[in-house]
Amino acid sequence: MTTSEHSRLIRIGRIDYANVWPVFHGFDEKRLDCEAEVVYGMPAELNRKLREGEIDLAAISSFAYGLNGEDYLLLPNLSVSADGAVKSLLLFLKSPLEKVRFGKIMMSSTSATTVNLLKIVMEKFYGGKPVYEAAEPNLEAMLETADAALLIGDHAIRASWENRGCQVLDLGEIWRTWTGLGMTFAVWAVRREAARRQPEAVASIYRELLACKRRNLADREPIVREAVRRIGGTSDYWNGYFDGLSHDFGSREQAGLQLYFQYARELGLLEGPVRLEQWPESVHA
Numbered sequence: 001m002t003t004s005e006h007s008r009l010i011r012i013g014r015i016d017y018a019n020v021w022p023v024f025h026g027f028d029e030k031r032l033d034c035e036a037e038v039v040y041g042m043p044a045e046l047n048r049k050l051r052e053g054e055i056d057l058a059a060i061s062s063f064a065y066g067l068n069g070e071d072y073l074l075l076p077n078l079s080v081s082a083d084g085a086v087k088s089l090l091l092f093l094k095s096p097l098e099k100v101r102f103g104k105i106m107m108s109s110t111s112a113t114t115v116n117l118l119k120i121v122m123e124k125f126y127g128g129k130p131v132y133e134a135a136e137p138n139l140e141a142m143l144e145t146a147d148a149a150l151l152i153g154d155h156a157i158r159a160s161w162e163n164r165g166c167q168v169l170d171l172g173e174i175w176r177t178w179t180g181l182g183m184t185f186a187v188w189a190v191r192r193e194a195a196r197r198q199p200e201a202v203a204s205i206y207r208e209l210l211a212c213k214r215r216n217l218a219d220r221e222p223i224v225r226e227a228v229r230r231i232g233g234t235s236d237y238w239n240g241y242f243d244g245l246s247h248d249f250g251s252r253e254q255a256g257l258q259l260y261f262q263y264a265r266e267l268g269l270l271e272g273p274v275r276l277e278q279w280p281e282s283v284h285a
């Protein structure tokens with residue numbers, strides 16, 4: 001291996017939604033022992049970039065790990081999870097649920113996990129068979145031609161504040177009610193080839209992510225202030241929002257995600273079984 005391979009710039013994907021701030025806030029690539037660049041994007045965009053090797057390590061949709069896990073390793077104990085209502089994974093109903101079950105649903109093109117969770121909810125839990133279409137995350141435009149619209153992240157939060165008269169379903173809450181489990185919507189994954197090529201760089205990035213998470217957990221105030229300033233709402237709202245999220249990836253989160261993968265397989269959304277392989281143990285497996 002040449003020196004240039006060792007010192008190659010590592011690209012890190014950061015989801016541009018507030019739900020990852022409890023891990024990413026304060027992340028400074030200049031503190032790393034390697035050359036790195038942070039690339040911001042919507043989940044679907046980062047899913048694609050990691051798959052194609054345009055970035056090396058990223059927070060991605062957990063569904064994207066389900067699709068391409070053989071090329072990735074999970075960074076331990078990092079995720080975006082919830083054990084119940086999430087407040088940012090919302091289905092806005094223009095028509096009654098009875099009609100939506102066999103109607104048309106527009107789904108945010110930024111999502112991979114939640115669009116497939118919606119299919120599980122509609123088809124497995126509610127016994128429906130709607131038509132789905134992807135669209136830019138704009139509630140008003142989506143509802144012009146559909147019975148319901150699915151939004152995630154900050155788009156969902158903003159829309160929930162402006163919502164005029166739609167019934168709103170929280171996908172995290174529905175999942176909890178039907179399965180008794182939590183759910184993991186995003187994970188941190190590194191491409192296996194990057195982990196093999198630059199193990200020290202990946203270790204340095206992981207250490208920095210854990211240090212940020214620890215700091216943000218100990219003092220949430222700066223994140224809440226930033227959310228009010230950049231997105232709006234009140235401190236109470238954001239404290240409640242972050243209270244509802246977990247950024248760990250322990251046995252409870254993993255059990256929820258495995259059940260989700262199993263249901264996705266049963267609906268033909270995923271092919272084989274998914275193994276949750278963690279860095280660094282599995283680097284050479």
Ligand SMILES: C=C(O[C@@H]1C=C(C(=O)O)C=C[C@H]1O)C(=O)O
Nearest residue numbers: 043061088111112113114153185
């Ligand atoms: C909690 C959330 O989790 C997310 C949902 C994702 C998805 O549906 O693919 C991906 C990453 C996270 O942004 C959210 O978006 O609000």
